[in-house]
Amino acid sequence: MNLLLDTWDYLVTAGHWTGEDGMLQLLLQQLLLSLTAMVLAAAIGLPTALWLGHLGRGGFLAINISNVGRAVPTFALLALFVTADWPGTDTLGPYGRAGLATVLALTLFALPPVITNSYVGIREVSPAVKQAADGMGMTGRQRFVRVELPLAAPLVLLGLRLALVQVWATATIAALVAGPGLGRVITDGFYRTNYAKGIAGAVVVAVVALLLELVAAAGVRLLDPTRRASSPNRHPGMSGAPPTVTEEAGDVGS
Template sequence: MTGGVLGGAWDWLADGANWSGESGVWHRLAEHAYVSGLALLLACAVALPAGLWLGHLGRGGALAVNVSNVGRAVPVFAVLALFMVSPLRNAGYAPTVIALVLFAVPPLLTNAYVGLREVDRSVVEAARGMGMSGGQLFRRVELPLAWPMVMTGLRSAAIQVVATATIAAMVGQGGLGRIITAGFTTYNTPQVVAGALLVALLALLVEGALVAADRLLSPLRHSPSRTEHS
């Protein structure tokens, strides 16, 4: 039975007719990437500066993290449903994007804050003793050492957003979720599986891209101490 469903999903994906047109995979993929990317960018713009700044100051961060984590207890679809009965219901993708932003902020904010606070205090004090200003300390010591934790939060948020963006289909908007809901509507199980596989593949591609970006852009990769020991 499983083999039959997977085989049917492969046949659905191999059919070129399912990839073209407004209901085709390419169009739905573009919609999904747009919603996910916009939500992730907005979440990063809000959460990363706040988390890094609070982590640098060492004050008020715990409260901010706890407040943001309350959002994890609220189902994203419930938030989206509330937006859909508000004046935003006719604002295109805005309700979905806002719901996804609220969903992505907690891991970004938490990891940024914790990453800064877990930097070895002896290293920080040594840098201060060398006469570094607050800005220099942040850029040259704290941020490079917190980078792995920050990127872990970014990867987690990105995967969650890509997977959860399928909810846009629940309110009649685009994305790969429309392939899944269309399969449910027509009792086409292979199409449902094919849609789920496409979402999973996109999430894996995003994860791989962020891992590659981490390796290329990591401050630790270009730090003097790392260069001296290489």
């Protein structure tokens, strides 16, 4: 149990946090990487998946991209990127060593949960509701914006939340291929048999992961229109519908 005490010592030593390559610097770098990848994945994945869902096409692709994403090891893809001539290990501004390779890999692994959940979310909107929207004379676009999108919101947000977990995990693994981020504290510690350092890095990564998850959960609660809408004087049937959808697709993304 001496190792745990050493780990604690490492964590409370100010020198390990500050300065160039201090944990604070690496933490910010990894947050920046994750944020960039999330923005890229949302910018690419959301419009594609929502539009395909609206049209009802490309379902096979949208569902199976998650299965593919799950089977390809993040470590292997990162390794391939770094070893290839492009993107290689080139430093990319604030993203650090192998920055481009890392951002690309993170974005690729964030896409499957975003695409699958958004697609399923739009598709699972009950046909009766869609027909009602058409019957009211809504155009395709109005139906999409006012009916399908709000009803799909829980699943779309779940997809983004799962993507965030995935991105943070992959960003940590980037260190196994000499990439940037906090994972470097872990790999450095282990490769130089300074296990206290490695475990300290793991503690920081894990704590930040849990904090991110809490923030994401709070964000989902704030943004979800179906939760806001379920005021007590609503018809019970209306607020009852969305949760079943969430449950069904929960295993699609995880």
